[in-house]
Amino acid sequence: MLDGRKQQILSELVNGSDRDELVWINGYISAIIHKQEVPVAVESVTVNTSPQKITLVYGTETGNSKRVATELAAKAKKNNLLVKLASLDQYRLTDITREENLFVVISTQGDGEPPVAAQKFYDHIHRNGFRLDQTRFSVLALGDTSYPMFCKTGEEVDEQLEKLGAKRIVPIRKCDVDYEPDAEAWFSEVLRSLNEQPVAKPAGIKIQPQAEAKSNKKIYTGTVVGHVNLHDTGSSKETWHIELLADEVDYLPGDSIGVVPQNPLALVNQIIELTGISNDKKSRFKEADHTVSDLLQNRLAIVYLHERIIKKYSSIVQQDIPEIKMDLLNLLQLYPVKDAAQFEEVLQVLPAQSPRIYTIASSPSAHNGEIHLTVEKDVFAVNEETKAGLCSDYLGGLSVDQTIEFFVQKNKRFRLPAPDKNVLMIGPGTGIAAFRSFISERDATGAKGKNWLFFGEEHFVSDFLYQTEIQDWYQTGVLNKVSLAFSKDQAEEIFVYDRMKEKGDEIFDWIRSGAYIYVCGQKAPMSVHVENELLSILEVHGELTKENAKKYFEQMKQEGRYSKDVY
């Protein structure tokens, strides 16, 4: 059953292990098979007396890696190791050459890019010029199988550290969104191998139990039953309220969905024509055959391709091409493939289409059997030509009775508090989506806590998203307060955080009486300003020093009283 190489690795592993170890490996493997908690046997592993130093660094965007790393650090201490825990943006890069044991927990963002906080570290280790010969390391990669570049960053860090001469004492482990069990298992391995002196396994051996992790996400099909642009004529924007009929979708307010956009048919046909490939020609993709036109329209990314891909393309067509993001069509026009066969090679290197995430704007209790979205058409200019984002344009172009496929992206960090808690929601623009879900849910379930909404857009008359619903919630008392900022209705621009400043004392009263604060929508500059404003409110109205305000704010985050869903 196993191929020769795996066979060999396994027997090596088995032979090199005593009984206890075999017992543990047994439990460990079955844990993976049954996706259950890993046996804690490892905790009782006898550790040798001289405490070892380990450095545990994490690169996080939305906090998962931090959470994991912190738990693991605690566990390490229990196993009396001396632990240095640091976020990669705090970590002094020059220290790295001195590390004996370096363990990296890092997630992947964007389409296969490192979290912002890890960028410096990422660049540093790619800049070679130094060796890590006496460093032992292992990487825990957080990711999401619904993305084509699954755990890309983790992989790159893992390879790079090895290149620099560090010894991999435990193979990289790639985690899907339910990362806890894998993280546990990985760290148990780490603890184990730390206790083996000297390093048991020669570096370079990879055991990847879940190397090609399959997406464990359920794919739903939704039928468009409602589709309307919420802006009135004369607005500069397009934001689509989309209602999808989809039964038994398992989600909670705060969750998002992922959608894989379709490439425009016209573009696909253009490409097929240009390359002379026959559109019903079959080609392989993720262990299955698909027609070329299916691949190009539904499965592969063909616009704004990553530099990585450009590189691969150029080596296929044997022409040198500047490494800048480009559309497949332009590539084919400027640097043609020599024939259909060569184009098939290109198909093999094209990345799978990334899903785009959209916050769910409906609530399970209020909108039974439906998923609602609030999708703003992403418009941008590329040298004078205005273009539209692929997925938002695709969703905006849907019409009633069409169907789309999607999966649910759980967001455990963005949940309504207990029904009796007060909630302060800051959601300008499409940020309103999460709060339409929150408020509908609290309305439908009769939650007693108070609700305060901050919303902002450009113009009152044309851009007041969900105005009539918000009015109804206010009149029926579900919404206790609504604060609005329409930036372009007066000479000087006014934004939600300006309104927050005006209401600072009241906001602080809410915070002091235990209110939960949520921010949804644009990451920058919106959420940054909002966060700064909250800090200054704590300073001014809470009469705290800068430091204490920060502490207070951190405290709120720890207690889950400040959460954001920003992008």
Add this chain to the structure above:
Amino acid sequence: MSDKSAIEKIKEASVHLRGTLKESLKDELTGAIREDDQAVIKFHGMYQQDDRDRREERAEKKLERLYSFMIRLRLPGGFLTPEQWIAVYDIAGEHSTGVIKITSRQTLQLHGIIKSDIKPTIKAFSEAKLDSIATCGDINRNVLCSSHPKQSPIHEEVFGYADKISQLLMPKTKAYYEIWLDEEILVDKKEEEDPLYQERYLPRKFKIAIAIPPNNDVDVFANDIGLIAVIENDVLKGFNIAIGGGLSSTHGNPETYPRLATVIGFADSEEKTLKAVYEIATIQRDYGNRADRKLARLKYTLDKYGVEWFVKELETRTGFSLEPAKEFVFNSRKDFFGWDTNADGLFYYTAFVENGRILDDQNTKLKSALLAIAKTGKANFRFTCNQNVIISDVLPGAKDAIDDILTEYGINGHTENTSVIRKNSMACVAFPTCPLALAEAQRYLPSLIDKIELLLGKYSLSEEEIIIRMTGCPNGCARSYAAEIGFVGTAYGKYNMHIGGDRIGERLNKIYKENIGEEEILQSLDGLFNIYSSQKQTSETFGDFSLRQKWVTI
């Protein structure tokens, strides 16, 4: 039915027309104001409206109705200085749809002012010494006066009465200044005590017009009080007083009907005239129906208690009795277009404004023309009850300059080339702003006239000064009941066709055909014009002929 309509309660609770307007203005969630305040704000000369063309679409978009406000200026006798015209022009551009509407009661309206722009608008008006106090609501409205300086050498003297009466019947409340102009809150409430309106104001709107025979351009008999100037060899002797005019009716409510005012006598001095006017208002205040607004106008009070009783009551209240009415003769109800001079040799030019809508279109740039004229500072502006404008009080030396502007912007060309029938026609606002509209009016009449012109041409009747008026509902804002041919909207695209009214506004028309669309309208007119052209006696008006033919019976 309770003894007081809802509006009555709102008025009394409003603390002299303040209501909760200030709170309504603060509410960021909506472009509307509170229900009760919508009644109160009328007394300040404004109406909450919404664009009815956009209702369905906005509802789908989860946006509330496109609310905005219409503001109506108080212009006794319909007079503006050039400086004031420039102000109106700027305000319209900044805060409204840009179209300046001349109303059938010779004042101006701006539409589409959003809630947050109301205060800036009123402030700007007030800087130009203009206000909108009491141009709507259950109170005396804008006072009309024949606008044609040519009418009489003492036109100015008569004209002066419009302002006097307007002042006499002004409410005492300072709410307007407090709410819109941020003047500090009145402490001594005594200053606001209002012997005329008290806390309840009138049961219904109250309208006054002054006519200078022989032209009845103001439609004097359509008003609650009509004053007919009696002038003997260029001396103002006094006024015949007519009361109980009102045109509105309600479809399917036989208790409601249009009525022309009844002449009850003559007052021979300013003092008596003003006193009589004042006390007629107090009688209506005390005896008008406050339970059913459909029956609340003075005309119903008069018919309920009888003219005799009313005149007696008036005598006891004024302490004098009116003299028997003096002879008077009306022979027209129109505007005299083009250049003319008044007694003092001042020139004035009457320009045709279709349905009173002042704007720039391809060939006639009326809005720009009037601005250019205003900027010369050499002419005043007067508005007529037929929704036209008179560029007036032009010194002989300035006439050519003004005329050049009129030519440059294609105004006099437009006025001269417009057919007689179109010049004598009038339509109300109706869609999209009027909430009561059942059918189109000012947006539709022009195209209907195009077709009627052809019919008239066909029977060589093009020079007949037939008066055609259209309203989008039975309220009769363009006085469609007082027309030779009246169209009263019944449903979208459908109208009751009325004929038989006279040319001078002393006889109302009657329904000839009910609820008909354009095709049937044109068919009917074709038939009628055919007979009219062949059988009319010389100088027999279409209205009189319709009656003689018994097409309708009065």
